[in-house]
Amino acid sequence: MxxxxxxxxxxxxxxxxxxxxxxxxxxxxxxxxxxxxxxxxxxxxxxxxxxxxxxxxxxxxxxxxxxxxxxxxxxxxxxxxxxxxxxxxxxxxxxxxxxxxxxxxxxxxxxxxxxxxxxxxxxxxxxxxxxxLDLAQAEAVADLIDAGTQAAARSAARSLQGAFSSGIDELAQRLLRLRTLVEATLDFPEEEIDFLQKADAQGQLEAIVQSLQDVMDQTRQGVLLREGLRVVIAGQPNVGKSSVLNALAGQAVAIVTPVAGTTRDRIEQVLQIQGVPLHVVDTAGLRHTEQASDEVERIGIQRSWEAIRGADAVLFVRDLARCGQAAYDEADRAIVQALQAQGVPQERLMVVFNKADAVAPQACPSGALAVSAQTGQGLDALRQALLTRAGWQAMPEGVALARTRHLQALQRSAAYLAQAQAQMQHREPALDLLAEELRCAHLALGEITGQVGADDLLGAIFSSFCIGK
Ligand SMILES: Nc1nc2c(ncn2[C@@H]2O[C@H](COP(=O)(O)OP(=O)(O)OP(=O)(O)O)[C@@H](O)[C@H]2O)c(=O)[nH]1
Ligand SMILES: [Mg+2]
Incomplete structure (x- = not known):
């Protein structure tokens, strides 16, 4: 600058x-x-x-x-x-x-x-x-200002106070000690393997890998709290997609009518479940373009597919009142095939049966998620299922807010450590390669708190702040 x-x-x-x-x-x-x-x-x-x-x-x-x-x-x-x-x-x-x-x-x-x-x-x-401040704390300042939920604000405050950074620093310290040990050994090649075994270098490395995993799990929670999950509600026309959105939101966000093809365009609403922001998108019902009532609906359906491709989770809504009717079931099968053809992986798909109030309880497939947007039945289970899909685990000690950048640096560090482990398990480990893997793992950790910071990284981070902060 x-x-x-x-x-x-x-x-x-x-x-x-x-x-x-x-x-x-x-x-x-x-x-x-x-x-x-x-x-x-x-x-x-x-x-x-x-x-x-x-x-x-x-x-x-x-x-x-x-x-x-x-x-x-x-x-x-x-x-x-x-x-x-x-x-x-x-x-x-x-x-x-x-x-x-x-x-x-x-x-x-x-x-x-x-x-x-x-x-x-x-x-x-x-x-x-x-x-x-270190870099992760500086980011927490911006995250605290931008926090959209109370849970995000509390977690950002925790990161600002150093809860996240201290976990990273502790790992970096342990890694530094191991690096020192390995690099010192490089100077005494004749005794090298013995020396490392006596110091239990392998045990130390395993413990570091385990701790890194724990930090990564916590970081995933922190990222989720900051960035949330993009959920797209999809399904045939008239199955109750907009009704499900309204029921989850607790307000009439989208228009609901008995006319198939009511929703023409994407409707976005941010919901909070246990403080996790969910960006929920309601879409136009999916049907063959020749069945669409007009050009507007056809474009709406295209947009539905665009939204589906960009989703973290697709809530595929099915209508219990029509399940079992040949034409309806056939159309649902066609949607599932199209989802596969569009590259939506199975684990991103969540099937939910709506209109449970309109059928006898035994009509609900056992073990399936059945709800009624009209009566509210099953909605809590649906909320819980969405949190589980997001990978949310409420942590008793509280989550420190984190960013995707942090998670990526941790993943890089973990990859280097895995290479270091592989090297150490060789009968004759190449110590110079081992030292290099450990050094790279250490540098990746340092990027999080800014001990190793490229100028362009700093530029990208601080330019997203408001003026005066
Ligand atoms: N009995 C019953 N009817 C429901 C339920 N949910 C929605 N409906 C009715 O189903 C019809 C369609 O609801 P919508 O929410 O507009 O359905 P949609 O899937 O958004 O439809 P499109 O926007 O046309 O694709 C309306 O008449 C709703 O009142 C439910 O849980 N039970
Ligand atoms: Mg609708």
Missing amino acids: PGDLDPIVAVATAPGRGAVGIVRVSGRGLRPLAQALCGRLLEARRATYTAFLDEQRQAIDQGLALFFEAPHSYTGEDVLELQAHGGPVVLQMLVQRCLQAAAAVVEQGPVLPHLRLAEPGEFTRRAFLNDK
């Missing part, structure tokens, strides 16, 4: 009107700027009620000024926060005044390098670069 050491300024509060709005400045040597803006010296870490002055020393607004002296601040640099009234115009005037005052301070003496507007996420990026 250009000008990484320049001081930066931004409005830190959300756009729009509010009781309070915050302008935040971070950089080195901000004291003279604070003095120019507030007309007085600010005591560090103490709220000072003051006017915020323009060039002519007229008040633009008044509020609280807070000065945090480096390194005791969010970014690790000097930070000045002006808590003003939360109007967009006032806040922009304050930002302009900061830029102007900084330029004036520079003219008086080269105390303050050039102040500029902050890029998205730049405050947190500095906190990371100044070792205030």
